Amino acid sequence: MDMAIILILLLLPFVGAEWQVCGSSGNYTSNSTYQANLLLLSSTLPNKAVSNTSSLFATATVGDAPDIVYALSLCRGDTTDASDCESCVAAAFEDAQQSCPYNKEASLYYDACMLRFSNHNFLLANSTEDHMSWITIRNNLNFTTGGDSLKHLLLMRLNSTAQAAAKSSRRFTTSRLGVNLVPTTVYCLMQCTPDLTLDDCTACLQLVLKHTLKSLDGAQGGRILGTRCSMRYELYHFYEGVPMLAIPAVNGTTPPTRYPHSQSHPPAAAPPRLAQATVQEQQGHNSRKRVLLIIAVVAPPLSILLCFICSVVWMRRRRQGKANLNDQAATNRPEKDELVWRLEEKSSEFTLFDFSEILHATHNFSKENLLGQGGFGPVYKGQLPDGMQIAVKRLASHSGQGFTEFKNEVELIAKLQHNNLVKLLGCCIQGEEKLLVYEYLPNKSLDFFIFERNRTAFIDWNNRRAIIEGIAQGLLYLHKHSRLRIIHRDLKASNILLDKDMNPKISDFGLAKIFSSNDIQGSTKRVVGTYGYMSPEYASEGIYSIKSDVFSFGVLLLEILSGKRNSGFYQYGDFLNLLGYSWQLWEGGTWVELLDASIVKEICTSDARRYINIALTCVQESADDRPTMSDVVAMLNSESVILPEPNHPGYFNLRVSKTHEFFVPCSNNDVTITEEPDGR
Structure with a gap:
């Protein structure tokens, strides 16, 4: 088991991190109208975000005052798989319940997407400066050479990227910045929400650059995250695809006194400097290749070993779950596994559905398929591939009906057969998702x-x-x-x-x-x-x-x-x-x-x-x-x-x-x- 922990720690650097800001505009209560509205958003906004594949952006408003909820989601512009975007936004809603429980507003940021919801209307396109804080993530390493000249050059290059992002139709761009005073290339990504005008996006990114100058002074990399715009730069290629914008280092871009040479003007031989930068970039590229090769060789056997250890642990828990059927002190996870095993032993009339099947049947829990909303969660109409219509009760993770009531209902009604009792066709348990699948009436x-x-x-x-x-x-x-x-x-x-x-x-x-x-x-x-x-x-x-x-x-x-x-x-x-x-x-x-x-x-x-x-x-x-x-x-x-x-x-x-x-x-x-x- 210790080896499993070590392997997990080795793989942690490859897992995307998250950052969140919990708002200060009050809390909602369990089973409240606000929670129901937020739950409805969680079932519709992820799908809406990917409905426009060119922008991967969505806003929505649900409910009436004082329980109205405003929401916005945006996936990173280099995302190539819409399902990754949808999964990221859906996960953000779930994480908000853990990171900011019962908060009426929250902002969550991931490598792939961001989500913001609030009881205040922040959706006006010109509201580029929000009352919720910016998030700054700073690389712990600083540039050791270049001084003020480097800061000035980097800021100018970032400003050029910001202008290009604001002028693009998607309000997004990536760039490779040639900065002569550091022995590598700087890679950058800038993005605004696509509903901003050119001027609004420019104004928002200027605020980002202001935060960069103040908070990332001298850092070798970092991010500034906001609701309407964000920026990231690193000394390695962190985004998908090739840079949309290449800004090489050229002569005459900075005042002569800014160069760390004794001359009163920039060095005359620009081509040699460009060649030197190219060689350095190639060396860095080769170094990264070696790192990727090591990862490619080491990661598969480590992953296989980790999967083997997890399988052993899972089988052990399964045996323990069966042996302690009535142990009330058991944790939720073994209890859920125990329920699934018992249901698997029942007649073929009861089905354990895959979550993907339910998503497909209900069109990703679309608003059009919503039959009703209760305190325990929404009910959706669905259709299975064979044409059978179903009703899916999706229990909210913070609803009054917890796993005990869910297990009670599943085990109980699965045993009952009568014309005047609703027929339970099956269920689905995946992570925090608890779904009951009934005949559609x-x-x-x-x-x-x-x-x-x-x-x-x-x-x-x-x-x-x-x-x-x-x-x-x-x-x-x-x-x-x-x-x-x-x-x-x-x-x-x-x-x-x-x-x-x-x-x-x-x-x-x-x-x-x-x-x-x-x-x-x-x-x-x-x-x-x-x-x-x-x-x-x-x-x-x-x-x-x-x-x-x-x-x-x-x-x-x-x-x-x-x-x-x-x-x-x-x-x-x-x-x-x-x-x-x-x-x-x-x-x-x-x-x-x-x-x-x-x-x-x-x-x-x-x-x-x-x-x-x-x-x-x-x-x-x-x-x-x-x-x-x-x-x-x-x-x-x-x-x-x-x-x-x-x-x-x-x-x-x-x-x-x-x-x-x-x-x-x-x-x-x-x-x-x-x-x-x-x-x-």
Whole structure:
């Protein structure tokens, strides 16, 4: 293992470094709108940067104030492979989360590209001087000869390169500078963002030269990095291709007194000096050839040895991962490997996708393929080579759903097979990327139809009844008929997906809990889910059971019948949620008023009363009073089943304070329920 470390250290000089500046304009919070906007940028800007292969430059703006995000990316002008540019910009977004976690603005620079994002608009083309600092990287070696004359000559040569870069259509150039006072050639690269005008690029590069004179005084090489322009010079050929500009040393370019000779004028014999420079350059070239030859001979066996050592270490970790399947102290990496190995042993119906396959299927997570954005990350539509359409859930690295929830969802749903559960086709784990690949359901989710006034006509009573019965069958399977007893814990309208025939599919098992056949209930200190669907005992005490899902089903049933949301329902009398309003109508015998106007004429009175009765039975405050899903399915499928008279529902007397905290005043001690963010 020590040898592996030594080999890695030997190869480190060939790995590109990075530099970053983290802004000072504040932080965003996890699961915030700003983070969602930034995540959307990370999925679209890399592809946009390479869409114009001549410039490899892109700007973008996402969101509205105060959560608006501005971004800019630029790849080095000598980049020949667009995929290298795209990968570099994508990596910059990922590194920003590590280097500048939760910062609203950051600048990151690499050998191949740069990225800048901010909540302030820095994209105006004439904003050449930014409030974020320039980055200066200085070579530790200084010129030992030449003095002020050398500095003056070098600055003049760099100025000539700056002028050439500003005048080029791409605002980019490379050059070979002949400087007589040093025994080698100076290579230089200068670049502005291509949207700058000639004058703006010139002004920006003048600032660069100003920093060069101040910060790189006497250095044999260095860089000045800025958002709108940058410069680098070295005593070796560090860029791709031949120089676009060759500036040889010639007579009469500097004042006579600047030369280190006793004459009052430049040396007369210019050609010999040019010849000498050529010989020196050739010697340097031969020296570099020898170095490259040594690297070419030594690097392959070292790389092979390193790969062998890494393989041995990987195999050892794999064996350790299998031996410690339930070791909660294991690190994330072995845990991820362990998950992959277990999935590989499953049926051929479950696929472990390569990341490149997902990129191709979703057109590099293009904006056009974005289906929706949740707190755990965006969902994209994709198409596999065989024509199958898929939905790809891309978990954000800083989302609320970490690897534990990801593993839970993958392992759990991979074991479940039911017509009313969404089908998980496979997953992809690569580095920090965690992707779930589902069957594509073209009709989106239930909330898209029942809560939108202009879409309720597309979902009549027959559709709604089939959806209600399908959800009930799916829950019954989870609670009783699957190999495991599963509590979903986050049943809600947005987690009910609809296929082409409007059949419901329960989705999102990231928060689900598995029970043994002997378990009745469980408890947790971390109450997660969506307010409005959580049962009272779970929201206030963290106690969950199959009756928690029954409560959520009852809420969902009332929402389907009424076309109104339970959470945020502030319209009728003293009752500030759908449960309280429904209970009021039920007690007053006016329950017909609860029904959505679009289905009132389609549903018979007896059916309406029966479905409302079932819903109120499910949302009773006491978990013991609620039926099981077996009872619910029986009540839905048979009119001969005698329905019990419901007691009052949970939260039936809910009120809202000015601070938007929720109180249940029906108990001796008021219980405050904090509304959890919707994590989908």
